[in-house]
Amino acid sequence: MKAKLADYAPVKGCMVIRPNGYLLWENIQKNLDRMFKESGHVNAYFPLLIPESFIQKEKEHMEGFSPECAVVTHGGGKKLKEPLFIRPTSETMIWSMYARWITSYRDLPLLINQWCNIVRWELRPRLFLRTLEFLWQEGHTAHETFEEAEKEALKMLGIYKSFVEEYMAIPVYEGQKSESERFAGALQTYTIEALMQDGKVLQAGTSHNLGQNFARAFDVKFATREGGEDYVWATSWGVSTRLIGALIMAHADNRGIIIPPKLASLPVVIVPIYYSASERSKVLSYIQSLCLNLRKDFNIKIDDREEYRPSFKFNEWELQGIPLRIEVGPKDVEKKQAVLVRRDTGEKISVPFNEVSLRIPALLDEIQKNIFEKAKKFKEENTFKINIFEDFQKIINHKGGFMYAHWCGSPECEAKIKSLTTASLRCIPFHNDKEKGKCVYCGGKSSQRVLFAKAY
């Protein structure tokens, strides 16, 4: 809020994404969109309003979503014959269209993504993490075989993981969801889970293998290579503006947020320091010449506002998470240097005038790496191998973090654990110890450890 990312809107549960926050979203979009396109996907736009009958076509999907939907009942001053749902996700709309577009294996795979807003009538909203309306992207793909769809679902999860880790500098666990945590209407849900600094965990992205459920519901058949006929295999995957929430909670310190350099629209800000009018003009012209080289490679702001003192500006830019600050005062002009200040460590580094343009990219890289490593260390230090249920309860309540424990695989145990600890099964990790053990709750047989945590 103080970093001017967002504000509460007049409607309960809705937020305004302010320019600082929206810039972050634009950078998230820009990079993800590039990754989607590099992997063969294209963008399209589908309508906001979905006929009620569409939602009802896939039973599990309807049961999962209709309680949290906003419904339009009136239009043009009249009651509508059929209510229109504001999309909570677009599977039904998109598959109704795919039915028209897909007739042969030659039409496959169909790889479409959409950037849009959706509405889910959440009962307990929270800024960025759970709002009634939010922005996201949803990919919807159609394939010839189960294997191909499975491959796609995993590939997209991989893209999410690399984006979140490399750009947002947030380390994640990747894995699959248990049956009870699965997306409504999916055969399999894959997820990346990120640990926040308060010990709670945030689902940062999901990818689903939808099998043939939606194809059956919307009668999407295609002529196979062998001359037969089959239902199309589907995937869907999405990330949302929740990622901005993740960014804040993963990296912020007591000075404010920290924007990873790779996502910063404004990576560098220059604060001039002067005492008199003559010093002011000297310092500012020095900064101008300094910027001549830098501006080619970076978006740089010179904060020459007269009404604030330098110390005020330092704090303000730190609050907003600008990765690197350059201070230039009379002393620096005299010594032909500039002072570079890292947002992540606060370290001040004096750099000779003609080396500044070299040091900036190197420092930005270091900051990017440092905040990732710091978050990674935190994640690892807060992942606990648990064998006894009492330890599970103790640690989850005092420290939070991931409980890496054996689980027998039964939904009953999962539900029991959740009701006793409020921790849910976040994922069955891909890369886990395939050791045999006993379920942390019931003591039944288990072949691997899974991750439990309190989640947002």
Added chain:
RNA sequence: CGGGAUGUAGCGCAGCCUGGUUUAGCGCGCCUGCUUCGGGAGUAGGAGGUCGGGGGUUCGAAUCCCCCCAUCCCGACCA
């Protein structure tokens, strides 16, 4: 929908219990001037209020009573 709390200036709050010296205050922010400026400046002045809404009690209500509305926090649901 269950439990808890709160609505007083743009933001954060005090005042309420025990009604009247309150002309409704304080901090931050905002506007103007001067001095300042290498880690959230100082000073002098200034603007800004249907005390959430409605009703009631009273000579008199921000304060007591009733109803309504809204928001926040903790649960159930969820990205």
